[in-house]
Amino acid sequence: xxxxxxxxxxxxxxxxxxxxxxxxxxxxxxxxxxxxxxxxxxxxxxxxxxxxxxxxxxxxxxxxxxxxxxxxxxxxxxxxxxxxxxxxxxxxxxxxxxxxxxxxxxxxxxxxxxxxxxxxxxxxxxxxxxxxxxxxxxxxxxxxxxxxxxxxxxxxxxxxxxxxxxxxxxxxxxxxxxxxxxxxxxxxxxxxxxxxxxxxxxxxxxxxxxxxxxxxxxxxxxxxxxxxxxxxxxxxxxxxxxxxxxxxxxxxxxxxxxxxxxxxxxxxxxxxxxxxxxxxxxxxxxxxxxxxxxxxxxxxxxxxxxxxxxxxxxxxxxxxxxxxxxxxxxxxxxxxxxxxxxxxxxxxxxxxxxxxxxxxxx
Amino acid sequence: xxxxxxxxxxxxxxxxxxxxxxxxxxxxxxxxxxxxxxxxxxxxxxxxxxxxxxxxxxxxxxxxxxxxxxxxxxxxxxxxxxxxxxxxxxxxxxxxxxxxxxxxxxxxxxxxxxxxxxxxxxxxxxxxxxxxxxxxxxxxxxxxxxxxxxxxxxxxxxxxxxxxxxxxxxxxxxxxxxxxxxxxxxxxxxxxxxxxxxxxxxxxxxxxxxxxxxxxxxxxxxxxxxxxxxxxxxxxxxxxxxxxxxxxxxxxxxxxxxxxxxxxxxxxxxxxxxxxxxxxxxxxxxxxxxxxxxxxxxxxxxxxxxxxxxxxxxxxxxxxxx
Numbered sequence: 001x002x003x004x005x006x007x008x009x010x011x012x013x014x015x016x017x018x019x020x021x022x023x024x025x026x027x028x029x030x031x032x033x034x035x036x037x038x039x040x041x042x043x044x045x046x047x048x049x050x051x052x053x054x055x056x057x058x059x060x061x062x063x064x065x066x067x068x069x070x071x072x073x074x075x076x077x078x079x080x081x082x083x084x085x086x087x088x089x090x091x092x093x094x095x096x097x098x099x100x101x102x103x104x105x106x107x108x109x110x111x112x113x114x115x116x117x118x119x120x121x122x123x124x125x126x127x128x129x130x131x132x133x134x135x136x137x138x139x140x141x142x143x144x145x146x147x148x149x150x151x152x153x154x155x156x157x158x159x160x161x162x163x164x165x166x167x168x169x170x171x172x173x174x175x176x177x178x179x180x181x182x183x184x185x186x187x188x189x190x191x192x193x194x195x196x197x198x199x200x201x202x203x204x205x206x207x208x209x210x211x212x213x214x215x216x217x218x219x220x221x222x223x224x225x226x227x228x229x230x231x232x233x234x235x236x237x238x239x240x241x242x243x244x245x246x247x248x249x250x251x252x253x254x255x256x257x258x259x260x261x262x263x264x265x266x267x268x269x270x271x272x273x274x275x276x277x278x279x280x281x282x283x284x285x286x287x288x289x290x291x292x293x294x295x296x297x298x299x300x301x302x303x304x305x306x307x308x309x310x311x312x313x314x315x316x317x318x319x320x321x322x323x324x325x326x327x328x329x330x331x332x333x334x335x336x337x338x339x340x341x342x343x344x345x346x347x348x349x350x351x352x353x354x355x356x357x358x359x360x361x362x
Numbered sequence: 363x364x365x366x367x368x369x370x371x372x373x374x375x376x377x378x379x380x381x382x383x384x385x386x387x388x389x390x391x392x393x394x395x396x397x398x399x400x401x402x403x404x405x406x407x408x409x410x411x412x413x414x415x416x417x418x419x420x421x422x423x424x425x426x427x428x429x430x431x432x433x434x435x436x437x438x439x440x441x442x443x444x445x446x447x448x449x450x451x452x453x454x455x456x457x458x459x460x461x462x463x464x465x466x467x468x469x470x471x472x473x474x475x476x477x478x479x480x481x482x483x484x485x486x487x488x489x490x491x492x493x494x495x496x497x498x499x500x501x502x503x504x505x506x507x508x509x510x511x512x513x514x515x516x517x518x519x520x521x522x523x524x525x526x527x528x529x530x531x532x533x534x535x536x537x538x539x540x541x542x543x544x545x546x547x548x549x550x551x552x553x554x555x556x557x558x559x560x561x562x563x564x565x566x567x568x569x570x571x572x573x574x575x576x577x578x579x580x581x582x583x584x585x586x587x588x589x590x591x592x593x594x595x596x597x598x599x600x601x602x603x604x605x606x607x608x609x610x611x612x613x614x615x616x617x618x619x620x621x622x623x624x625x626x627x628x629x630x631x632x633x634x635x636x637x638x639x640x641x642x643x644x645x646x647x648x649x650x651x652x653x654x655x656x657x658x659x660x661x662x663x664x665x666x667x668x669x670x671x672x673x674x675x676x677x678x679x680x681x682x683x684x
Contacts, residue, residue: 037549045460048452052523053477055516056484059492066495133389141386150394152642157397159570159634161577163608164627168400171407171612217400220393248379271483278485280580281609305487309580312494328495331488342483346476 067328081108101322122212131223158221166285174205206288219272226268270345408628425618446515454526482520490581505587529563
């Protein structure tokens, strides 16, 4: 191992051997550099690793400071209210608790938060079974010459910019769904409590279900490639033993493979959920940007992220700056949701095992 | 087998196994079909009117090309490579080589790692808003390349740190121990031994991070805005990039702009494909080297993975999941 290996073979016998033949620096400088190299590494690395923490703290404090006036005026109504109006655009300013805002402005973001949660849940419900099934098909049943290119296709899907997926969704996929798929579903749905939301009207392809499906397509690579890597890490002996005991493929999968990697799949799912919650541009393109809770799953809606993106121009016209502060409050809500999801995932994973390999990692 | 009469339980078990197998294939098809449709759709839409002049003419109010948008995206990628690459790799080195595991639980955790994980799941639009508030407005930079670079870098640093950390953990402990036994200082062995063998993994992570960075739109709209041509300064000048063209021009009033939107989508996909394919090539080449070094059978071990009995004694690779 040590002799044949290219890396180990290139190690000089002593550090000094490397400097032979090079123009020599004055000995004192060289010794100083050698003595302090470790300090330099440790110092830079420490600064680098503290930066994410600093950025996170900075981001949350900027949001909190910026959103504070909006939090004071909007109160709890922001979380349950459904009315989102900018109020008088003609300079009539009123003061509530010392904070200036346009007369008649009222910001209740429940419909927006609802849209974020609903689209992400739809995406997870579609993506999770598809990913696990596909990962099984790729790892357990296929020869390498087929599964390699297919796995690479999934990685490509992970790398496709969300704006390109959004473009395809709005121009090709959404209209196709609205013309050929939704009418079939809608016409056959009974008028019972939950399924009622799947009845007519089906709209034009911009809406909650279209966005959910496209989101699913975007998080499938995250879940599927992690799950595939995890399946590959399951040692073959337990699986072969189970087969030898007479278990069918389904029983081996259900009783051996899946329990082995459960916590990793949970971790990957929550990573995907985080991506879905924060996805902006694709939703802004195919969500339809309606600030109301839709009557059927096919109709336009919006999410927190898409609203922050699409409402900035409108908010900047508010001379009091209150609308911009409200957008900061919206961003804070999204940040809190995503941090909470992340921490819950870590809790689950830490209790049951370790997280799977990161997406697309070597 | 066929001579035995199958009871109802056996038939049920066989049926469930067949159903399971069919469902897994169905799942694979349901993922592959839209993926293929998406790629072919983007290609077909752009190809029907493709003109190579898009690559070297500039954007005009009636049409033109995307030269400055392409250059802008490339400049953003180079900037992110320099800033996020340096910081992310150093952070990964710290997490893998210097951070000590928790003494009591033996688990690698702590506030630094948690912060990095949370940041990697942080919504990009929220970072964009922070960039807008703090850099564009707060520091009076205006919409600018500088603000966009910083926000994009913050976005991908946790990702680079994670991939760097993982590939450093793949370096066998024996290498480090050997280096120490030869009397190398920690910094020297890191530079000459550990980083050298982890380099392919680190570069792969960097390329994938660049793929993420070049496809971002939302935070850029908040920090770089958009410009038809490249500006001459880091601050106080809106900056051109490709994703904005895709996002805004597909339903623009001018029909020429629709074509530009499809072209930009195609160019983005090509850039991402180049990055992914080159990362794939790096991985494949290092695997071949690793296999020739380990002798025959290395390939199969890589594929089956994780079997405790065929791991090198001092290796820390492929630790079983629990």
